[in-house]
Amino acid sequence: MSVTSIFFQTLIGGIGIGSLYALVALGYSMTFRSMGLVNFAQGSIYMVGTYFGIIWYQGMVMNLHVPYAAAFLIGLLCNALLGIVLERIFRPLAKLDLMLMLLATIGLGFILDNLFTIIFGATGFAVNSPLPNTPWIIFGVRVLPQMALLIGVSFSLMIGNQLFLSRTKWGRAMRASAVDYEIARAMGIPTNRMNALALSIGCMMSAAAGILAAPIVYVSPSMGVAVGLKGFAAAILGGLGSVPGAIAGGLVYGVLEALSAGYISSTWTQAIAYIVMVVVLMVKPSGIVGEITVEKV
Amino acid sequence: MFLEIDQLTMRFGGLIAVNNVSISIEKGEVHGLIGPNGSGKTTIFNVLSGYYKPSGGKIIFEGRQISGLPAHQITATGFARTFQNMRLFKSMTVMENLLVAMGYRAGVGLWQEIFDPVAVHREEQTFTEKAIELLDLLEVAEFANEPATSLPYGHQRRVEIARALATNPKVILLDEPAAGLNEIETEELRKILVRIHDRGITILLVEHDMKLVMEACETITVLDYGRKIAEGTATAIRKDPVVIEAYLGKEGNP
């Protein structure tokens, strides 16, 4: 294989992983934007959403082997409901001291991670792709069909989300209530419901990310830890609270990680990823697009 | 020159908050800084105390340039300040608030802080005595062991002033100390200012209460939209048509 095709392969891999991070980062940004809250449990929500969907596909529920697409939708639905529940839990938290708020969401993540470890065991399992395993060859670059699916569906979701936010009545209401809580309420916008919607979307995105990535990465109750951290870093990179920023941040992060794994060393990739995160945070804590601070009531 | 604000300019993005302002302050002076809201008074304070770095110009104190130094170093050079919205340390008592302000002058080193309790105790005794003396000056000594933010508003203001004095300053910046005070309390404040002045401390006063400013200040600088529009004694300023225009114009009187 030529040098260029290796490069593009790595790049595609990076975009794939980046889409994953972008979807998770969306969760962070949308929660922050609407409720002014940093949800450290987002990684756990990613893991939970994956399980909600994959167990149907894997035959873990009454030995049913639900088709992948259906399992995908089930996972999204479950996580959407989770988002609504979370809004209820986060409402009292949003008014608290920043440190306490952080700790509570960390605690939540802790609960979810360990609960699922109890239910499903600490070791995970591999998931088979619904698509054939032979790579497609596009312009001389080998791409796994699942990877293409991941990228394709992720981008569709992100674009769909963007359209929803900018074009529909609900989307506009959400943005309004995020920008100015008081005025939105005065205008009769049900802000709590808007927050629940924002959270639901964020959780759905995370579930989608996990279910799409499941055949590529390993599914286990601890799968959310690293992804959660990196998704957060990606959200900050793009500017916490900014939806396009989250997408950009996720993709950049994924590509950087893939390139460093491919060209530097894969054992040190993780550590490098973390150090890059730290450096970025220190150099430009408001991210590429700029942090959108939320006026909390 | 004791304290020189030299062609100070402060820009925030596109907004020019302070525009080429120069003020000379003599040692021991009581100098007032007045102007309509948004004229740049607090911004100047923030530059003086080291919160901002000037976009242009400099601050020279006792011959040394202090603009651009970190805030805690500027305090060490001899500047103290109070805040418009009063920022006492809410987890601490009145006494502890003052002790914090004295901390930078501690003679006890870090190692001793942990391992030499005798030296620490001795120094804390000294500092506590000095703190009581300052609290006496401000007539709030009886509240020394109360949580600082549990006191009534007027007393909290005094604690804030006492805390600023605890840094042993040569210059004290008072940012609207009379805000929220009634006439009696304001008169008490004026007496406090006299006491501070008698100690040889230079006072820079930002205020909206004109009576207090006119009575307490020897020299007054007037700002409008970030520019200096007048400077002089209280009587001169009161009659200055430019000043009257700026104030009356703001209130929208026909």
Next chain:
Amino acid sequence: MRKITRILRWILILAVACLMLVLPWIAQNRYQVHIANNIGIWLLLSLGLNIAMGYAGQYNLALGALWGVGAYTAALLQTRLGVPFWINLPLSIIAAAVIAAFVGLPSFKVRSHYLALVTIALGEAMNLVLVNEVPITGGADGIGHIQMPNFFGFPINNDERYYYIILIMVILGYVLGRQIVSHRIGRAFRALRDDFQAARAMGVNTGFYQILAFAISGAYAGAAGALYAQLNTYISPDIFTFNSALIVLTMILVGGMGSLPGSIVGTVLLLVLNEYLQVFQRWQLVGYGIAIIVVVLFLPGGVVELARKFGNFRRRWLAGLSKGKSDAEAG
């Protein structure tokens, strides 16, 4: 009335002190002493983290990894160079404190949730170093055959004897911690936590104190690590993670952030419950997560706040009683 409560309090302290001193004798078996030793190590971690987070407000979620720094420093010095206990203990403390200071450097530029993220990331990166640098650290297999201490021919080769070393270290840790937080350093910490800018205006060198907070928590973690390594004679990276930092966090939150006695209460409470409930390991952790949320929502000051409220309630009730009596006598 007050004098009696004071005397009672001293008697209580004395009783607890005696209990602590004779614990290895009155314990029913070696396992209980081992639990006590374990509690002691976690106590050091809690005290350190509480000073950094509870007093100075600095998120040091790399604490788990710093604990590892202490443990690996002691382990390597002991197994590779034969350095004795009483030298590798201070060296581990210093190593962990220095690295903690570096972990604290980002605190100049970033605050709150960003700082939390940064310290978690740095902690995980350090843990990865422990896992990956196989030739030095033994990788995931860890380091074994660590010798227990030996004081000039007197071997500290069991839990009972080791207990006294840990007891001394915990007492030292508490006393020094108290000294730190009760005077200038503690006040500077609280000032920078209460109002960063106002602290600077009052002459507090906030940057210095931020790093100091990290270094102090690192020092405690280093001590805990050295003690851990030489007690268990085997260490591996999987306990020196963010997970452990979270557990310590739960302990200080439940006990009372910003209160040293609170750290003790929280740590002892959670670890003792751990043992006596003997529930499946994971449920305990779920319980910890629930404890965090409950405390944050309903009792942010932890058990210590509960005690204070109870004390106030009791005082007012007593005052009400005596008032009623005097009213009755007057009327």
